[in-house]
Amino acid sequence: MIGLHRSPAFGFSQEFAEYRAYNEGDDPRFIDWNVFARTERMYIKRFLGDTNSHLMILLDTSASMGFGGPPVSKLRYGKFLAASLAFLAARQHDAVGCMIFDEEVRDYRPPSSRAGKLQGVLHCIDGAEATTGTKFDKPFQKFSEQISRRGLVAVISDFYCDTETLLASVSPLAWQGQDVVLFQVLDQQELDPEFDSNVLLEDLETGEAIEVAPQFMREAYPQRIRDHIDALQKAAMSIGADHVLVNTSDSLDQALRNYLLFRQRRK
Amino acid sequence: MALLAPLFLLGALAIGLPFWLHRLKTQSSVRQPFSSAMLLESSEQQVHLQKKLKYFVLLALRVALLVLLVLAFAKPVFYHSPGVLAGEVSGTHLILVDTSVSMSRAGVFSQAIGAARRAIDAVPNDALLQVLSADGSLHLASDLSGEKQAHRAALSTLSVSALHLDLGDMMKSVDRLAESLPAPVTLHVISDFQASAMPVRFSDLVSSRIPELIPYVVGTGTPFNWSVEYVRETATGLDVALSGYGDRERVADVELVLNGAVIESRGLSVTGPQVIQFAKPEYAEGDNQLAIRIITDDDLQADNERFHIIEKTPPIEVPLITYASEGLPVTYLSAALESASGDAFVVQTLVAGQFDLRVLSRYTWAVVDDISSVDAELSAALIDFLQGGGSVLAFAGQRAFELETLPVSGHRHSPTNVDIDGNQFLSVGQVDSGHPLLSQTEGWHNVNVSRSMPVEVLDGDKVLIRLENNEPFLIERRFGEGRLLLVLGGLNNRWNDFPVHPVFVSFIIETARYLSGTHDISKMHTAGDTLSLAQVGSVSGQVVDPDGNRVLSLADTTREQQIKLNKPGFYTVYTTEKEVSIAVNIDALESDLQTISQEVLDRWQDATAGQDPAVAVAGSRVPDQEPVPTELWHWLLLLLALVIIGESVLGNTYLNPRRAEQG
Numbered sequence: 053m054i055g056l057h058r059s060p061a062f063g064f065s066q067e068f069a070e071y072r073a074y075n076e077g078d079d080p081r082f083i084d085w086n087v088f089a090r091t092e093r094m095y096i097k098r099f100l101g102d103t104n105s106h107l108m109i110l111l112d113t114s115a116s117m118g119f120g121g122p123p124v125s126k127l128r129y130g131k132f133l134a135a136s137l138a139f140l141a142a143r144q145h146d147a148v149g150c151m152i153f154d155e156e157v158r159d160y161r162p163p164s165s166r167a168g169k170l171q172g173v174l175h176c177i178d179g180a181e182a183t184t185g186t187k188f189d190k191p192f193q194k195f196s197e198q199i200s201r202r203g204l205v206a207v208i209s210d211f212y213c214d215t216e217t218l219l220a221s222v223s224p225l226a227w228q229g230q231d232v233v234l235f236q237v238l239d240q241q242e243l244d245p246e247f248d249s250n251v252l253l254e255d256l257e258t259g260e261a262i263e264v265a266p267q268f269m270r271e272a273y274p275q276r277i278r279d280h281i282d283a284l285q286k287a288a289m290s291i292g293a294d295h296v297l298v299n300t301s302d303s304l305d306q307a308l309r310n311y312l313l314f315r316q317r318r319k
Numbered sequence: 320m321a322l323l324a325p326l327f328l329l330g331a332l333a334i335g336l337p338f339w340l341h342r343l344k345t346q347s348s349v350r351q352p353f354s355s356a357m358l359l360e361s362s363e364q365q366v367h368l369q370k371k372l373k374y375f376v377l378l379a380l381r382v383a384l385l386v387l388l389v390l391a392f393a394k395p396v397f398y399h400s401p402g403v404l405a406g407e408v409s410g411t412h413l414i415l416v417d418t419s420v421s422m423s424r425a426g427v428f429s430q431a432i433g434a435a436r437r438a439i440d441a442v443p444n445d446a447l448l449q450v451l452s453a454d455g456s457l458h459l460a461s462d463l464s465g466e467k468q469a470h471r472a473a474l475s476t477l478s479v480s481a482l483h484l485d486l487g488d489m490m491k492s493v494d495r496l497a498e499s500l501p502a503p504v505t506l507h508v509i510s511d512f513q514a515s516a517m518p519v520r521f522s523d524l525v526s527s528r529i530p531e532l533i534p535y536v537v538g539t540g541t542p543f544n545w546s547v548e549y550v551r552e553t554a555t556g557l558d559v560a561l562s563g564y565g566d567r568e569r570v571a572d573v574e575l576v577l578n579g580a581v582i583e584s585r586g587l588s589v590t591g592p593q594v595i596q597f598a599k600p601e602y603a604e605g606d607n608q609l610a611i612r613i614i615t616d617d618d619l620q621a622d623n624e625r626f627h628i629i630e631k632t633p634p635i636e637v638p639l640i641t642y643a644s645e646g647l648p649v650t651y652l653s654a655a656l657e658s659a660s661g662d663a664f665v666v667q668t669l670v671a672g673q674f675d676l677r678v679l680s681r682y683t684w685a686v687v688d689d690i691s692s693v694d695a696e697l698s699a700a701l702i703d704f705l706q707g708g709g710s711v712l713a714f715a716g717q718r719a720f721e722l723e724t725l726p727v728s729g730h731r732h733s734p735t736n737v738d739i740d741g742n743q744f745l746s747v748g749q750v751d752s753g754h755p756l757l758s759q760t761e762g763w764h765n766v767n768v769s770r771s772m773p774v775e776v777l778d779g780d781k782v783l784i785r786l787e788n789n790e791p792f793l794i795e796r797r798f799g800e801g802r803l804l805l806v807l808g809g810l811n812n813r814w815n816d817f818p819v820h821p822v823f824v825s826f827i828i829e830t831a832r833y834l835s836g837t838h839d840i841s842k843m844h845t846a847g848d849t850l851s852l853a854q855v856g857s858v859s860g861q862v863v864d865p866d867g868n869r870v871l872s873l874a875d876t877t878r879e880q881q882i883k884l885n886k887p888g889f890y891t892v893y894t895t896e897k898e899v900s901i902a903v904n905i906d907a908l909e910s911d912l913q914t915i916s917q918e919v920l921d922r923w924q925d926a927t928a929g930q931d932p933a934v935a936v937a938g939s940r941v942p943d944q945e946p947v948p949t950e951l952w953h954w955l956l957l958l959l960a961l962v963i964i965g966e967s968v969l970g971n972t973y974l975n976p977r978r979a980e981q982g
Contacts, residue, residue: 119354126354212355242354251349255356262359276358 071095105203105231106147106163109134109173110195111180112209114154115256118182119210120239120300127182129300130208130237134177136308137206142170147203149173152180153191163203185257186213188221195225202229211236212257215283223291232293233311236284240301243277245269320951323394330389337381380966387962391955398949411463411500412442413493414470415451416477417510418458419484420621420846420909424511427538431509432474434535438507439470447501450474455482455847457492463500481621481846481887483906484510487518490526497528505531506927511538512915515908525926532927534920538912542618545571546910547611547625548592556599559611562592564911571615575600578608602631606842606900608889622910626889626902628842634665635835638678638685640697642671648688648714648810651818655827656686664831676700684709684834688810689716690727698726705798710834712827715772716809728796728805730774744769748787756795756804756833757783762822768792770814772807804830844884844903852880852892860894865903 074083074094082096111134117127124132138148142165149163150173159180161173186209199205205225211218211234225232247266254261264273281297288295296314298307322328353359414435422428435450442448450460450473461473497504506529510516518524548560559573575583577600585595600609606628613623637656641649649668656664669678671693679685679700687693690713693701705711705727715725724731744767752758763784771790776782784793794805808815817823844850852860860880862870865888871880884890890901 116354119352210354212357239354249349251351253353253356253359254350256352256354258356260356261350262356262361264359264361268360272360273358280358 071097106149106165106201107137107141107204107206108163108195108199108230109137109148109150109177110191110205110207110209111150111152111177112154112186112207112211113152113158113180113182114186114209115182115184116186116210116212117237119256120241124300125182126210126237126239126300127180129298129304130235131177131180132304133235133237133298133307134206134208135174136304138170138173138177140308141204150176151191151195152176153195154183155185155187155190157191157194158183160198162198163201182256188213188218192221192225196228199228199230203231205230205232206235207232208235208237210238210242211284215280215287218284219287219291222288222293226291226293232288232291234284234288234293234295235298235311236281236295237298237300238277238281240299243299244274320395320397323396323950325393327389327392327394330392331386333389334382334385337378337385377966377969380962380969384959384962384966387955387959391952391959395951395955396949397951409443409446410503410505411447411449411497412438412505412507413449413451413496413500414438414507415453415457415489415493415509416460416474417454417484417508417512418452418477418479419454419513419516420479420481420905421484421511421513421619421912422538423479423621424538424542424618424912427511428479430537431511431535432477434509434537435474435507436471438509438533438535439467439474442467449500450477451493451496452477453489453492454480454484457489457496481885481905483845483847483909484513484516485518486512486516487520487523490524490529494526494528497526500528502528503530504528505533507533507535509535509537511912512536512920513909513911514913514915515911517915517919521922521926524923529927532924534924536914536920539914542912543569544617544619544622544910544912545569545613545615546619546622546907547613548907550609550611550625550627552599552629553596555596557597557609559595559597560592561595561613562907562910564913569615569617571613574612574614576610576612578603602629604631604633606630608900608902610889619910619912621887622905622907624887626887626904628889628900628902630842632663634663635831636667636682637664637831637835638667638669638682639688640669640671640685640693641688642692644668644670646688647812647818648716651810651823652686652688652827655824656831658824659828659831664835671697679704679709680707682709684831685711687711687713687727689714689718690725690805691716691719691722693726695726701727702798705801705803708800710802710804712804712806712830712834714806714808714810717811717813719772719807719809720770725774725805728794728803730777730794730805733773733775745771745786745788745790747784747792748789749785751781751783754783754795756829757826759829760822760825762820762825765820766815766817766822768808768815768817774807802834804834842899842901844901845906846885846887846903847906848884848903850882850884850890850892850901852882852894860892862893863891865889 071084071087072095074096078096084095084097087093087095111130113127117130118125120126120129134150138150141148145165147163147165148170149161150159151157151161152159159176161169161176207222222232222234247264247269250263250265251269252261252263285295294314296307296311416431416435418428422431439448439450444465444467447463447465448461448467448470449463450470452458452460460476461470464470493506506526512534542564544564546562546564548562549558551558551560557575559575561573563569570586570588573585573587573595574581575597582600583597585597587593587595600607607630609627609629611625611627615623617623639649639652643649653666653668656666676697685701685704687701701711711727713727719725722732746768747763747766750757750763768786771786771788771792773790774794776791776794777796779797780791781795782791782793783795784791786792790807792807794803794807796803796805806817808817810818812818850862852862860871861876862882864870865886870882870890884901884903887903887905890903892899892901
């Protein structure tokens with residue numbers, strides 16, 4: 053199974069990880085003869101390598117993430133995504149942690165691969181509620197102070213923010229050597245809104261209400277959102293981060309598969 | 320255009336409401352949450368532009384709705400000319416058809432209608448026409464117009480009446496009508512032109528506004544007619560006078576019909592006027608309806624029956640209260656009352672102090688020959704009698720001058736006590752001859768008064784006669800349900816000579832009828848007369864005509880009425896007090912069928928045509944072309960209904976998208 057981080061290979065280390073049945077071609081130095089003596093079957097010892105990573109999931113729970121549906125809101129989709137990533141990483145014995153944030157850090161679980169810590173991460177993700185506004189600088193600053201090891205940082209948000217502001221928050225993580233993936237979760241109604249008549253749209257975070265015409269929402273707005281997505285992508289690329297657009301109307305497994313294939317090709 | 324109710328235009332201020340409401344709706348009421356407004360752009364201008372376009376029609380409809388509503392209430396009228404200008408017509412032609420009784424002769428009225436049709440056809444097409452009928456009064460049968468068909472149709476609505484036509488009265492009415500008609504006015508008269516219809520003065524036939532008269536004589540020939548001229552009661556029976564017009568001997572049956580039953584019939588050969596005597600029939604109590612019927616084939620059947628009312632009522636006892644039964648006042652009063660025809664009254668002399676006062680309640684009214692002598696007990700009894708509905712005729716005797724206040728009436732001496740020099744006399748100055756009591760009396764100015772009894776007139780008094788010094792002489796005063804007639808003078812020939820004048824007898828008899836209620840309705844009338852039905856309490860009465868039909872509606876029976884008696888025969892009048900029969904006969908003048916001579920007709924035409932043209936044209940002036948108003952509110956309401964429908968439909972279409980969204 054291909055892992056999430058860049059070096060999925062198991063290497064020599066003092067920390068035993070697991071046994072695997074011997075296959076023709078495996079290095080016989082790693083055959084555990086004690087096990088053979090007991091079972092008359094050959095097993096290879098696998099050890100945690102220096103390239104084992106950790107996954108930090110940063111989940112945006114600002115009010116804008118509460119938009120969307122049916123069937124699910126962006127936050128709920130993001131939770132599913134975060135949980136899925138956490139599970140996959142934990143299976144690979146990667147340390148998983150999470151941080152729930154909006155304008156502030158609402159909850160934090162440091163990365164750990166110990167048994168039972170996944171439950172804690174999942175519980176933290178599950179308890180996230182859409183709250184107030186979005187600010188990346190403060191939470192990300194706190195995060196960068198907390199984390200020391202390099203690993204994978206998956207930021208799950210709708211990224212309704214200024215690109216420059218985002219870059220300023222994310223760049224330090226990239227400079228730290230973190231592998232940053234920006235999962236931009238958007239609802240279909242945000243990508244391609246449909247309104248039959250003039251409507252007063254109220255910003256879930258600021259409460260600002262703007263009356264828009266259906267023609268604008270049909271023609272100009274989709275271009276704007278596309279432009280914003282493109283700008284985000286470019287900004288991510290500029291700091292070596294990945295940008296993944298996730299449409300809540302797509303099935304979760306399809307979205308993950310697409311990303312993982314993308315990661316594999318990048319390898 | 321004008322507005323009949325312009326104040327309603329103030330409602331136009333309500334037009335501001337839809338404008339205000341539409342301005343309020345600057346934002347869509349539908350709010351939807353959105354993730355972020357970061358990438359949104361306000362489309363206010365677009366929205367407003369769209370709204371302006373989208374809601375403009377709706378706003379316009381709502382404004383139009385209010386404007387139409389306001390205008391409809393303001394009642395606009397559009398004035399336009401009647402369509403015929405004076406300069407565009409060649410004049411006016413009046414087609415007047417005689418519909419008096421004499422026109423009911425066989426074939427005569429149909430001849431008249433035929434002549435009227437020919438007259439209408441002969442009128443120029445650019446002239447105005449109007450059809451009239453005349454009997455006792457002038458009637459408009461059609462409206463003034465050039466539509467000949469309408470006027471021909473109006474002829475079919477005409478019918479002969481039971482009234483008499485007087486040509487003089489007819490021309491006066493036509494003259495008044497012609498004042499408002501376009502000149503010149505030509506009068507076409509279709510009639511049998513009875514000689515008896517001629518007015519007393521020939522000049523009454525000529526109208527300054529009618530420059531041309533065209534007579535159409537119908538019913539020519541030598542008509543023969545019989546009629547009953549009068550019926551008179553005698554001591555032994557009835558005298559019936561027949562009048563004949565024409566010189567042919569005729570055989571006729573004369574029937575005497577009493578209360579609907581033929582009690583005697585006699586065959587006659589009549590050649591001229593004669594009086595037939597019938598034995599006195601047995602009359603029933605009350606009003607007897609007597610009809611004399613001639614059965615013959617004369618030319619005018621309508622006057623072959625004469626109606627008469629014979630009253631058989633027991634004499635009404637009249638108490639005469641006196642302190643001197645042998646005095647002159649008793650003599651004068653008794654003689655006057657008992658001289659009334661038909662022995663209508665019998666006097667019961669009651670000497671004051673010698674009769675039980677309670678007997679007064681048996682009488683309808685009483686006479687007091689000297690009210691100044693009445694003592695307190697009798698005064699109280701008389702006041703009770705009056706307030707109980709009884710009536711009193713009282714005279715103020717000489718003792719009245721010694722009293723400050725008259726008994727019973729309560730009149731006081733007025734401050735000015737005029738004492739006339741014995742050699743000077745006052746005459747009667749004013750007489751209210753319109754009062755039913757006095758309308759049949761005359762000769763008051765012959766009465767001489769040497770001393771009057773000046774009294775202060777009280778509230779509620781009606782002074783019927785005043786002397787020439789303005790002092791009251793006869794006062795009528797209501798006492799509850801009853802009434803007091805007070806003569807301020809005695810009957811002993813000392814202060815006046817009233818009892819020796821003929822007016823005294825007629826006054827006493829009329830007073831007796833007035834106070835006993837036998838006076839109020841006259842029983843013999845001529846067709847065309849008016850019967851006055853006075854209101855008593857909350858009702859006046861009901862009248863049933865000779866055909867058995869009620870004349871008045873239920874509402875009319877509560878009001879005083881003037882009823883036209885247009886049909887010959889017996890009417891029954893029901894009042895709150897009694898039931899009275901009335902006999903109505905055709906005017907005897909209609910029985911003489913002799914026509915006006917051609918010479919007189921020619922003279923009439925010449926007199927009409929010989930007027931000064933300038934006067935004739937000036938008299939029949941061009942009428943002011945009063946504009947004809949046409950009200951427009953009906954159209955406005957129709958338009959309003961359409962606007963309401965449009966506004967509802969349009970408003971609903973704007974509502975539907977929001978309902979879909981909310982669904």
